[in-house]
Amino acid sequence: MNFQEKLDTIVKKNNSLVCVGLDSYVNKIPEHLKTKENAVFEFNKAIIDATHDFVCAYKPNSAFYEANGDEGIRQLKMTFDYINKTYPEVITILDAKRADIGNTNNGYVKYAFDWLNADGITLHPYLGSEAMKPFLERADKASIILCRTSNKGAGEFQDFSSAEMSLYKFVAKKVAEEWNKNGNCLMVIGATYPEELAEVRKIAGDMTFLVPGIGAQGGDVEKTVKAGLNSKGAGMIINSSRGIIFAENPREEAKKLKDEINKYR
Amino acid sequence: MNFQEKLDTIVKKNNSLVCVGLDSYVNKIPEHLKTKENAVFEFNKAIIDATHDFVCAYKPNSAFYEANGDEGIRQLKMTFDYINKTYPEVITILDAKRADIGNTNNGYVKYAFDWLNADGITLHPYLGSEAMKPFLERADKASIILCRTSNKGAGEFQDFSSAEMSLYKFVAKKVAEEWNKNGNCLMVIGATYPEELAEVRKIAGDMTFLVPGIGAQGGDVEKTVKAGLNSKGAGMIINSSRGIIFAENPREEAKKLKDEINKYR
Numbered sequence: 001m002n003f004q005e006k007l008d009t010i011v012k013k014n015n016s017l018v019c020v021g022l023d024s025y026v027n028k029i030p031e032h033l034k035t036k037e038n039a040v041f042e043f044n045k046a047i048i049d050a051t052h053d054f055v056c057a058y059k060p061n062s063a064f065y066e067a068n069g070d071e072g073i074r075q076l077k078m079t080f081d082y083i084n085k086t087y088p089e090v091i092t093i094l095d096a097k098r099a100d101i102g103n104t105n106n107g108y109v110k111y112a113f114d115w116l117n118a119d120g121i122t123l124h125p126y127l128g129s130e131a132m133k134p135f136l137e138r139a140d141k142a143s144i145i146l147c148r149t150s151n152k153g154a155g156e157f158q159d160f161s162s163a164e165m166s167l168y169k170f171v172a173k174k175v176a177e178e179w180n181k182n183g184n185c186l187m188v189i190g191a192t193y194p195e196e197l198a199e200v201r202k203i204a205g206d207m208t209f210l211v212p213g214i215g216a217q218g219g220d221v222e223k224t225v226k227a228g229l230n231s232k233g234a235g236m237i238i239n240s241s242r243g244i245i246f247a248e249n250p251r252e253e254a255k256k257l258k259d260e261i262n263k264y265r
Numbered sequence: 266m267n268f269q270e271k272l273d274t275i276v277k278k279n280n281s282l283v284c285v286g287l288d289s290y291v292n293k294i295p296e297h298l299k300t301k302e303n304a305v306f307e308f309n310k311a312i313i314d315a316t317h318d319f320v321c322a323y324k325p326n327s328a329f330y331e332a333n334g335d336e337g338i339r340q341l342k343m344t345f346d347y348i349n350k351t352y353p354e355v356i357t358i359l360d361a362k363r364a365d366i367g368n369t370n371n372g373y374v375k376y377a378f379d380w381l382n383a384d385g386i387t388l389h390p391y392l393g394s395e396a397m398k399p400f401l402e403r404a405d406k407a408s409i410i411l412c413r414t415s416n417k418g419a420g421e422f423q424d425f426s427s428a429e430m431s432l433y434k435f436v437a438k439k440v441a442e443e444w445n446k447n448g449n450c451l452m453v454i455g456a457t458y459p460e461e462l463a464e465v466r467k468i469a470g471d472m473t474f475l476v477p478g479i480g481a482q483g484g485d486v487e488k489t490v491k492a493g494l495n496s497k498g499a500g501m502i503i504n505s506s507r508g509i510i511f512a513e514n515p516r517e518e519a520k521k522l523k524d525e526i527n528k529y530r
Contacts, residue, residue, distance in 0.1 A: 023369070025372065061365070061369055061372070062372075063363075063365055063369045063370065063371075063372030063373050063376070064369070064372045065372075066338075066372055066373060066375075066376035067371070067372035067373075067375040067376055067380070068380075069338065069339075069342060069376065069380045070335040070336070070338040070339040070342065071335075073331075073334065073335040073338050074335040077334060077335065095365075097363065097364060097365050097389070098328075098362065099362060099389065100326070100328055100360075100362050101414065101415060101416040102416065104288070104326055104328045104329070105328065106328075106332070107290065107326070107327075107328030107329045107330075107331055107332035108328050108331060108332075110331075110332040111328070111331035111332055111334065115332070115333075115334045116334075124362070124364065124389045124391055125391065125422055126389055126390065126391055126411060126414070126422055126423065127411075127414050127416055127418070127419060127422075128416070128418035128419060128420070128421030128422055128423075129418060129421060130416060130417055130418025130421070131414070131416045131418055131419075146391060146392075149366065149391070149392050149396070150366060151366040151367065151392055151393070151395060151396045152395055153392070153393035153394060153395025153396055154392060154393060154396075155393070156393030156394060156395070156439065157390055157391055157392075157393055157432070157435070157436065157439075158391070158393075160425070160427060160432055160435055161427055162425060162426055162427055163428065167422070167425055167432065170422070170425055171422065174421065174422075217366075
């Protein structure tokens with residue numbers, strides 16, 4: 001089963017496009033957990049157990065774990081292992097925003113796909129497809145390319161324009177038309193840019209988008225869903241991180257987001 | 266002492282623009298070391314001891330360590346600790362090619378600057394300066410922005426052009442004119458593109474460039490040095506990885522590269 005088949009299956013089973021972003025920085029987790037052994041993993045485990053039937057995916061961001069060095073990476077690995085063993089039907093994405101030259105990318109491929117056993121990884125486009133081959137050639141795993149990021153200053157380079165189009169659209173065109181030979185590409189489009197999301201949908205056919213920026217970052221659910229759905233009424237993995245994992249009741253928040261998204265599908 | 270002062274001091278002391286890229290993938294190190302405890306660190310330590318007076322910088326690439334999970338990261342930390350303790354005057358660069366949104370970049374800042382205590386880190390420009398503030402605001406550390414990468418397919422996006430200029434030049438202009446308020450920015454320009462290197466030199470004044478692509482990747486030393494020197498006869502950190510670390514005699518190779526570079530300064 002490839003990434004898209006696995007995603008379609010869990011989206012249908014849980015009737016959900018929700019991705020929970022496990023941005024579990026050790027300094028931010030509740031006091032009573034901090035003193036525990038493997039505190040970050042224990043925090044993640046509780047979130048995962050509470051939300052697994054309302055989501056299609058989990059997305060730990062590597063930065064929050066790297067902040068704690070090899071110890072953080074060890075607990076990131078425990079988190080992937082736990083999801084893969086306990087809820088193997090749920091998608092796992094390593095949000096790592098990597099990209100180096102070809103030879104070097106083999107290291108990141110090993111880290112993300114083989115050691116952590118993530119189903120997908122987020123990637124920068126800047127070095128071009130030739131450099132990204134080690135990722136793209138892994139037909140069993142998803143390469144999730146940054147197209148339009150959710151941050152306020154995203155346009156500094158992403159809106160840089162040729163006579164025909166802006167850079168983020170050029171990235172979308174390249175990924176949709178050339179990079180996706182194995183049907184394993186997705187793109188990142190921020191929920192904070194619904195107009196750009198609609199533009200990329202026109203370029204990318206039914207390709208699945210990873211959509212961050214809902215919740216703490218201010219993205220609007222209705223606008224996002226209406227702008228981003230594909231012809232099958234899906235095609236999006238909609239992420240919320242802080243809005244769910246640091247909520248008083250993560251299960252309730254995950255269900256609320258799932259239901260709100262489904263209202264507009 | 267900030268990054269540039271530290272760099273100027275070691276460049277003068279060792280009369281060298283050479284950076285050794287510690288791309289020490291565990292599967293590639295000699296058989297007799299592989300069975301040792303901390304084999305990758307021991308391999309690095311031998312290289313560092315053999316070359317420290319011929320270089321201005323060391324640049325481990327995070328990918329080769331991440332490939333080995335938390336264990337790899339532990340030995341990466343040992344490597345940084347060893348350089349910082351034994352040869353504290355030598356520059357250390359974490360080649361990690363990171364970049365996320367602002368909030369998340371704090372994790373990478375902590376990983377690279379505080380935990381590993383690297384003097385600088387390589388960064389993707391795609392998200393723009395607003396996202397990169399956590400790096401840029403660390404005036405004591407260097408933000409080394411990808412401008413023109415050394416790989417064959419670098420032009421796919423980097424040559425995307427507006428009416429005025431191509432993207433890599435636009436990145437160079439932004440970094441030189443707007444990102445460098447703290448005087449802590451450098452740019453990555455591949456030795457495989459000497460013409461582009463000369464173009465960026467015109468844009469960036471005396472800014473220091475990190476120049477990979479010498480050696481195994483085929484960059485020419487004479488062309489690179491002539492195209493890239495700044496008005497002070499320096500302004501480049503010229504990296505060789507495989508050409509030095511997997512050579513029979515790394516000390517000899519480092520000295521040879523140092524001398525060859527100095528011939529054209």
